[in-house]
Each structure stands twice: as C-alpha cells, then as structure tokens.
Amino acid sequence: xxxxxxxxxxxxxxxxxxxxxxxxxxxxxxxxxxxxxxxxxxxxxxxxxxxxxxxxxxxxxxxxxxxxxxxxxxxxxxxxxxxxxxxxxxxxxxxxxxxxxxxxxxxxxxxxxxxxxxxxxxxxxxxxxxxxxxxxxxxxxxxxxxxxxxxxxxxxxxxxxxxxxxxxxxxxxxxxxxxxxxxxxxxxxxxxxxxxxxxxxxxxxxxxxxxxxxxxxxxxxxxxxxxxxxxxxxxxxxxxxxxxxxxxxxxxxxxxxxxxxxxxxxxxxxxxxxxxxxxxxxxxxxxxxxxxxxxxxxxxxxxxxxxxxxxxxxxxxxxxxxxxxxxxxxxxxxxxxxxxxxxxxxxxxxxxxxxxxxxxxxxxxxxxxxxxxxxxxxxxxxxxxxxxxxxxxxxxxxxxxxxxxxxxxxxxxxxxxxxxxxxxxxxxxxxxxxxxxxxxxxxxxxxxxxxxxxxxxxxxxxxxxxxxxxxxx
Amino acid sequence: xxxxxxxxxxxxxxxxxxxxxxxxxxxxxxxxxxxxxxxxxxxxxxxxxxxxxxxxxxxxxxxxxxxxxxxxxxxxxxxxxxxxxxxxxxxxxxxxxxxxxxxxxxxxxxxxxxxxxxxxxxxxxxxxxxxxxxxxxxxxxxxxxxxxxxxxxxxxxxxxxxxxxx
Numbered sequence: 187x188x189x190x191x192x193x194x195x196x197x198x199x200x201x202x203x204x205x206x207x208x209x210x211x212x213x214x215x216x217x218x219x220x221x222x223x224x225x226x227x228x229x230x231x232x233x234x235x236x237x238x239x240x241x242x243x244x245x246x247x248x249x250x251x252x253x254x255x256x257x258x259x260x261x262x263x264x265x266x267x268x269x270x271x272x273x274x275x276x277x278x279x280x281x282x283x284x285x286x287x288x289x290x291x292x293x294x295x296x297x298x299x300x301x302x303x304x305x306x307x308x309x310x311x312x313x314x315x316x317x318x319x320x321x322x323x324x325x326x327x328x329x330x331x332x333x334x335x336x337x338x339x340x341x342x343x344x345x346x347x348x349x350x351x352x353x354x355x356x357x358x359x360x361x362x363x364x365x366x367x368x369x370x371x372x373x374x375x376x377x378x379x380x381x382x383x384x385x386x387x388x389x390x391x392x393x394x395x396x397x398x399x400x401x402x403x404x405x406x407x408x409x410x411x412x413x414x415x416x417x418x419x420x421x422x423x424x425x426x427x428x429x430x431x432x433x434x435x436x437x438x439x440x441x442x443x444x445x446x447x448x449x450x451x452x453x454x455x456x457x458x459x460x461x462x463x464x465x466x467x468x469x470x471x472x473x474x475x476x477x478x479x480x481x482x483x484x485x486x487x488x489x490x491x492x493x494x495x496x497x498x499x500x501x502x503x504x505x506x507x508x509x510x511x512x513x514x515x516x517x518x519x520x521x522x523x524x525x526x527x528x529x530x531x532x533x534x535x536x537x538x539x540x541x542x543x544x545x546x547x548x549x550x551x552x553x554x555x556x557x558x559x560x561x562x563x564x565x566x567x568x569x570x571x572x573x574x575x576x577x578x579x580x581x582x583x584x585x586x587x588x589x590x591x592x593x594x595x596x597x598x599x600x601x602x603x604x605x606x607x608x609x610x611x612x613x614x615x616x617x618x619x620x621x622x623x624x625x626x627x628x629x630x631x632x633x634x635x636x637x638x639x640x641x642x643x644x645x646x647x648x649x650x651x652x653x654x655x656x657x658x659x
Numbered sequence: 660x661x662x663x664x665x666x667x668x669x670x671x672x673x674x675x676x677x678x679x680x681x682x683x684x685x686x687x688x689x690x691x692x693x694x695x696x697x698x699x700x701x702x703x704x705x706x707x708x709x710x711x712x713x714x715x716x717x718x719x720x721x722x723x724x725x726x727x728x729x730x731x732x733x734x735x736x737x738x739x740x741x742x743x744x745x746x747x748x749x750x751x752x753x754x755x756x757x758x759x760x761x762x763x764x765x766x767x768x769x770x771x772x773x774x775x776x777x778x779x780x781x782x783x784x785x786x787x788x789x790x791x792x793x794x795x796x797x798x799x800x801x802x803x804x805x806x807x808x809x810x811x812x813x814x815x816x817x818x819x820x821x822x823x824x825x
Contacts, residue, residue: 349791514791591823594766594792598759605757615792633759640761644746647765647823 231307233298237341237359241290245283299357301371306346308355318355322376323653324348327485327516330365334478344368347516349617373469373484378654392465392472395533398523403459406524407452409500416448459523466536468656473521481518487655489513490537491592491618493521495530497583509534512618538589544568544575553607554626567624574614574639576624586622588614590646598636600629612636674742674749683801684736686781688729695725741799746821748788748814750797762797765821766790770814772807786810
C-alpha cells in the first residue's frame with residue numbers, strides 16, 4: 187500500500203497546501219512554503235518516514251471505539267445493534283475502516299523526521315503543518331516504549347523528553363531495530379560525538395546496577411497501605427449497603443467496580459514495574475521495565491533534578507525503600523520500585539555522582555508543634571556539601587535530595603502565625619517543576635539558610651559536567 | 660525595617676536594597692478611591708431610595724474599609740524591595756505573609772517587562788524573571804520604565820555571562 191504511484195495519486199487529489207508539505211524538501215516543492223523551508227532546502231538532510239505499520243493503528247480506531255462502547259454500556263449497545271441489520275453494520279464498518287485507514291495513511295505519509303547535526307526535526311500535519319525542532323543538547327531523557335500490540339508487530343515508540351515537549355513529538359512507530367539505532371545515534375550526537383561518526387558509535391555498553399525480583403515486588407505491593415485501604419473499602423462499603431438496602435443489584439453494582447479498582451491498582455503497578463532493571467552506561471542511566479508494555483528509558487548524566495527516598499510504614503521493618511526521581515519534561519518518576527536501603531543508596535550514589543545520602547538530619551525546633559501539631563516531628567533537614575535534603579511525613583517518610591547545582595531559586599516564606607513563633611519555611615525550586623521545602627525552621631537559621639543555599643547553588647555549577655557529556659569542558 | 664535589613668544579608672555582602680517608586684502606591688490608591696466611591700454611591704443610594712434616608716449611612720461602610728485598605732496599601736508598598744548583588748537578585752515583600760526570593764543570575768531563562776494600560780498611564784512597568792522552575796515567583800511591579808529597562812538589560816547581560824541552564 188505504500189507503493190509510490192498509489193501515494194502520488196492520493197497526493198494529487200489533496201489540497202495544494204498539503205502538497206507543499208509532502209514535497210517541501212524537494213527543490214520544486216510547493217511555491218507557498220515558508221522561509222524556514224527554504225533554509226531547510228539549503229542543508230540536505232535525509233528525511234525518513236515512520237514504520238509502515240503505523241497507519242493501522244488509526245484504521246482500527248472505529249472498531250476499538252465500538253468495542254469500548256459495547257463493553258462500557260452493554261445494554262444500550264445491544265439495543266442499538268439489534269435495530270441495525272447485519273448488512274448495515276458491515277456496510278458501516280466497510281466505510282468507517284477505510285476512512286480511518288486513509289486518515290492513518292495520510293498522517294503517516296505526511297510525517298517525516300530527520301536527525302541533523304544539532305537537532306531532531308519532526309515535520310507533520312496534513313492541513314495544519316507543524317515542525318518540531320528538538321535540540322539534542324537539551325535532551326533530558328530518551329524513552330523507547332513497546333506497548334503489547336506493538337511488541338507483536340515488532341515496532342516501538344521513541345520519545346525524547348525535553349522541557350516543554352508535546353505528546354505529539356514522539357516517533358510512533360519505528361521498527362524495533364531502527365528505534366534502537368536511532369536512540370543510539372541521538373545519544374551519541376547529544377553526547378558530542380562528531381556527526382560523521384555518530385552513526386557508527388552504536389549503543390553504549392550498559393552495566394546492570396539493580397534488578398527487582400518479582401517476589402520482592404509482589405510482597406512490596408502486599409505491604410502497601412493503599413492496597414489494603416482499597417481492599418477494605420471494597421469489602422466494607424458493599425456490606426454496609428447490604429445491611430441498609432438489602433438490594434443485591436446495588437451491592438453488586440458498587441462491589442464490582444471497587445474490587446476491580448483495588449485489583450487494577452495493585453495489578454497495574456505489578457505489571458508496570460515487573461522486571462525492573464536499572465543499568466549504568468556512559469550515556470547515562472538505563473531503566474527497563476514492564477511485563478506487557480516494555481519501556482526502556484535513558485537519562486543522560488546530569489539530568490536528574492531531584493531524588494526522593496520514600497519509606498512506607500509497612501516496609502520499614504524489612505528496610506525497604508522506593509526511590510523516585512524527577513527529570514525535567516519526563517513522565518516517568520520511579521527509579522527503583524522497591525529495594526533494600528543500602529542497595530538504593532548505592533544506586534543513588536551512581537545517579538548523583540559524589541552524593542551520599544545524609545543519615546543525620548536536624549529536627550525542627552520544639553515550638554514548631556504550635557504551627558504543625560503532630561507532624562512537626564517528621565520535618566527534618568540536612569545540608570551537605572553536595573545536596574540539600576529534607577524529610578517529611580511520619581508514617582510514610584519521604585526524603586528529598588536536591589543537588590546544589592540543580593537549584594533554580596530559593597525562597598523564604600513566613601506567615602503571621604509563624605512569625606509569632608519565630609519560624610519560617612525555606613523553599614528550593616528545581617527545574618523539574620518540583621519544590622522541596624524545609625518546613626518550620628528557626629527564623630534566623632532560615633535566613634542564613636536562604637543566603638547560604640543561594641551561594642551554594644551558584645557555586646555548585648562549577649564542577650558540573652557539560653551538557654554534551656562526552657566532551658571535555 | 661531596620662532590623663530586617665540587618666539580618667537579611669550574610670556578613671561582608673550587605674545588599675543594597677531599593678524600594679519601589681511612589682507611582683505604584685499612587686496608582687493603587689487611586690484605583691481604591693475610584694472603586695470605593697462607586698461602592699459607596701451604590702451602598703448609599705439604593706437603601707436610601709428604597710428604605711428611607713437614614714439607611715444611606717450604609718455608604719460609610721465602604722469608606723471605612725477603604726481607609727483601612729489605604730493604610731494596608733502603604734504598608735505593602737513599603738515592604739517591597741529588591742537588591743542586585745554580584746551574583747543574584749534578591750526580592751523581599753509582604754507584611755503579614757513575608758516572602759524573600761533569591762534568584763542566581765545564571766538560572767534566568769527569560770526576563771519579561773510588561774506594562775498594562777493603567778500602568779502605562781501612570782508610567783509604570785513590571786519586571787518578571789523566569790527560571791526553569793515554574794514555582795520561581797520573581798516579580799517586581801511598579802518600576803519606572805527607564806529603571807525597568809535598565810534592570811532588564813543588566814539582568815540579561817549578567818544572565819548571559821553566568822548562564823547555567825537546567
């Protein structure tokens with residue numbers, strides 16, 4: 187279906203504007219193209235298309251919508267379908283599927299991408315054209331994800347996380363080999379290898395740091411309060427309803443969604459976090475996970491903005507922790523779903539070079555109890571030579587680490603009630619949109635902290651690695 | 660005021676604080692007066708016409724509130740100050756809810772100078788600094804346009820010299 191004459195036929199029927207898009211890279215391309223396109227023409231760049239399987243995901247959309255509707259509202263769907271005859275139904279599908287297929291085909295045909303010396307360019311759009319220029323040295327992370335159906339078809343999605351990137355800026359779908367090669371090439375170029383050699387550099391060798399065994403993951407989910415909470419709700423609410431209404435349908439109607447929700451939450455996390463691997467390579471951190479949908483994330487060095495060590499109440503006896511991380515523009519926020527504390531700390535030391543997790547944290551002064559009654563005991567703070575660390579939470583402890591080099595601004599806030607008790611909060615803002623707060627510190631200490639932190643964050647940059655991490659500089 | 664200036668800086672690097680020009684206070688007080696006059700008129704006329712002349716005393720309510728706000732505006736205006744240090748910009752503001760912000764020049768992504776129609780009428784401009792963190796709230800309102808431009812140029816220049824990115 188991707189034969190050239192067929193494609194040309196489709197194109198000829200289309201609007202002139204769309205024509206301009208399709209042939210923008212050709213010298214005789216549409217006359218009304220913008221100046222930016224002229225600039226593109228000057229530098230010859232090999233533009234590529236996505237994998238030919240891509241149009242099919244659009245073709246099945248109407249069928250999926252129908253199926254979704256039938257599952258969601260079985261009675262209504264049956265009623266409506268009973269009125270239609272089989273021929274009508276087939277006819278409808280026979281029209282809808284090709285239309286969706288044509289849309290899928292056209293959107294595939296008009297989507298091009300190219301890797302130039304300094305950027306990844308994605309050109310897309312049938313009527314409304316859109317060109318995304320993603321600068322390679324600004325890459326925060328590269329994700330290759332393979333949803334279940336894509337794995338069957340042997341294709342993968344490639345997504346580049348930059349600050350402000352759109353959902354549309356992902357390359358879906360590429361062949362699996364191609365996605366891997368493209369990721370290697372993008373990372374090599376972003377790392378600062380010469381464009382001529384970037385092709386041949388290939389994948390950087392990875393060295394595994396951690397693998398989460400399925401048993402530990404399952405046990406950790408069993409020991410999560412949210413699992414038990416939703417299970418209790420799923421058992422209690424229907425019981426109460428049964429005692430008050432004695433109506434079987436009401437009880438079933440609430441029990442099934444509640445049980446389903448409880449199961450889906452835990453099972454969903456198990457499926458998503460199954461076979462979690464963290465590896466280290468010269469291109470940065472590699473995180474691979476998933477049972478059905480596999481995801482492979484690469485976070486280049488120096489992109490991690492904050493790291494959080496979360497310690498739920500029930501895990502504390504086992505000494506287990508969960509580690510979350512923030513990368514600007516990235517959707518994933520988990521580094522380690524579950525691991526013993528010592529292992530987690532050794533991984534953190536690799537992720538944030540030179541950082542040791544502070545063990546001794548200072549408490550808030552006793553008068554903080556008048557501002558935050560019980561939880562003031564959980565508020566802790568430690569500042570080391572490399573990180574600003576705060577902890578909060580009594581039952582579910584969460585320790586946030588911000589390297590000084592990642593601090594964007596520092597703020598001190600003090601409300602009237604806090605002033606009465608000579609207390610103040612210090613907030614540290616990071617580039618991932620997260621703010622870490624040292625709550626309820628002594629007012630004078632907070633002022634000192636504010637200025638010292640500003641100084642540290644300014645000087646913390648000096649020994650940071652360059653954006654292009656393989657270049658010296 | 661005096662004790663705050665004393666504790667704000669670390670020894671050896673005393674910031675030179677600058678307040679805001681009186682234009683902002685004048686504008687805010689004028690706006691307050693206009694709104695109060697309108698409210699007082701409504702609060703006095705409506706009960707006065709429908710319930711009897713004595714009820715027109717309701718007009719005093721907005722006036723009293725406005726007198727209080729008049730003072731608050733003055734205190735708030737006095738609380739705003741900023742200081743350009745060698746490597747960072749300090750902004751301090753608020754009376755009851757105090758906030759002090761420090762932004763290293765190297766972290767600035769963009770400097771924005773805005774001026775609405777009312778602000779323009781009073782010859783005022785607002786300078787806002789953006790960093791990569793959305794939570795950074797570094798705004799200096801009610802500056803002289805000339806001062807705003809000087810600040811913008813200086814911040815841009817310093818930001819370029821010390822640029823650090825994410």
